[in-house]
Amino acid sequence: MRAGIKGTGMYVPPKVISNDDLVAMGIETTDEWIRTKTGMQLRHIAEDDVCTSDLAAKAGEAALKDAGVKPEDVDMLILATSSPDVILSSTAAITQAKLGCSNSGAFDVNSVCSGFVYAFDIGSRMVLDPHMDNVLVIGAELYSKILNWEDRTTCIYFGDGAGATLLQKTDEGGVLGSYLKADGTGASVIEIPAGGTRQRLTKELIGSGQEYFHMDGRAVWNFATVKYGEAITEVTKRAGFKVDDVDWVIPHQSNSTMIKVCMENLGLPYEKAYLNLEKYANCAGASIPIAIHEAAKDGSLKKGDIVATVGYGGGLSWGSNLIEW
Ligand SMILES: CC(C)(COP(=O)(O)OP(=O)(O)OC[C@H]1O[C@@H](n2cnc3c(N)ncnc32)[C@H](O)[C@@H]1OP(=O)(O)O)[C@@H](O)C(=O)NCCC(=O)NCCS
Known part of the structure; x- marks a missing residue:
């Protein structure tokens, strides 16, 4: 028995900002610089009255519908986010209430851009528990x-x-394993310096930039x-596969120029990387479940892949999940 993906869903807010819109907003950049360096063209931006749990609930609702599962039948809701509604309580619990998953547990996983890979691994283990039938794993970022x-x-x-996936037990395909690592000596490479317990956000710091990413x-x-x-090398090795056996890589949608180099280093054709960053840019911990959803629905992923x-x-943090589709 393995954990399998029974349903997927996604949600992006309707407002779209192009590279040229960024220039028009007064940012000193060009469409050419952004396209050449990152491959990005568009990104969706939420309105002011929207928060992360709103996006998470909409993606979760879509995954539940896709799987044919009622909200009250969800046993656990795991939310990968590094942009929570509030420092506490958990954005997962707020999402649970919005979704009406009245019988579920709920907790956040913060591993920034690799958050979904961690949350998915936890979910794929939890759903094998005899008392769990439906585990909803969401990645949401604002x-x-x-x-x-x-x-x-x-x-x-x-x-x-x-983006969201609904996990159930399956005896066909499913999750083959995961590989998760971190190196906290690099924690300052990506951080919000102020606003936590190390540096509280004082009046003097507001407007200094320290409160931002x-x-x-x-x-x-x-x-x-x-x-x-x-x-990818380690997750395939652990599951008894070779890197060449991989039909699709679903990467964090950070930068197509960088992903091209990574695929070359691995000896895999660039075409095996599923990319949608030209439409959504980098959605941090939400980028992988959004890509899983689109790859599933546009027919890219075939049974047995x-x-x-x-x-x-x-974190720094990194990792991979291996799935037989
Ligand atoms: C950021 C990145 C594109 C830099 O590439 P690079 O070729 O080393 O570019 P540099 O940082 O040297 O910058 C080159 C020039 O572009 C400028 N530049 C930086 N951001 C710019 C922008 N948005 N628009 C236009 N110019 C920009 C720099 O100021 C620099 O100008 P200078 O030569 O006059 O000093 C590259 O490091 C990258 O993509 N890193 C990964 C980031 C990522 O994936 N993050 C996701 C984390 S999960």
Whole structure:
């Protein structure tokens, strides 16, 4: 018996911002720079009165509908997010209430851009428990409210959105294993410096930029181009497969230029990486479940395909799930 994906769903807010719109907003960038360096063209941005749990609930609702499961039959709701509604309580619990999953447990997983890979692994183990039939794993992020819109080295990369998978036990295909790692010595490569317990957000710090998302892009590049390959090599090895057996890689949608280098390093054709970042940009912990949903629904994923997710980002953290579709 394995954990299998019974349903998928996604939600992105309706407002779309193009690279040229960013220029029109006064950001010192160009459509050409963003396309060449990242492959991104569009991103969806939430309105001011929307929060992460709104996106999560809509994606979760779509996955439940796809699976034919009622909200009250969900046993556990796991939410990967690094942009919670509030520091506490958990955004998973707020989402649970919005969805009406009245009989479920609920908790957040924060592993930033690899959050979904971690949450999916936890969910795929939990659903094998005899007392659990339905585990809903959601990735939801609303980075537009945590970005510094005056910092062109971060604000152009991200979009808002949510994706979800509904897991059940299956005796056909399913999750073959996961590989999860972290290296906290690199924690400052991606962080929001102020607003937590290390540095409370004082009146003096508001407006300093310390309350917003920071990223050392070159350091991320150097880290991710190594860990992408490591994660896929190790997850396949653990499950008794070879890298060549992988039919689809569903990567964190960070940067197509970087993903191309990673696929070359692995010896896999670039075409085996499923990409949708030109439409949604980097949705952090939501990017992989959004891509899983689109790959499932546009017919890319065929029964029996070997699919490897790969996530990497803040923590630093990285990992992969191997799935037989
Ligand atoms: C950010 C990244 C594209 C930088 O590539 P690079 O070729 O090393 O570029 P540099 O940082 O040296 O910047 C090149 C120039 O572009 C400029 N630049 C940076 N952001 C820019 C933007 N949005 N628009 C236009 N120019 C920009 C820089 O200021 C620099 O100008 P300079 O040469 O006059 O100093 C690359 O490091 C990257 O994509 N990293 C990964 C980020 C990522 O995936 N994050 C997701 C985390 S999960």
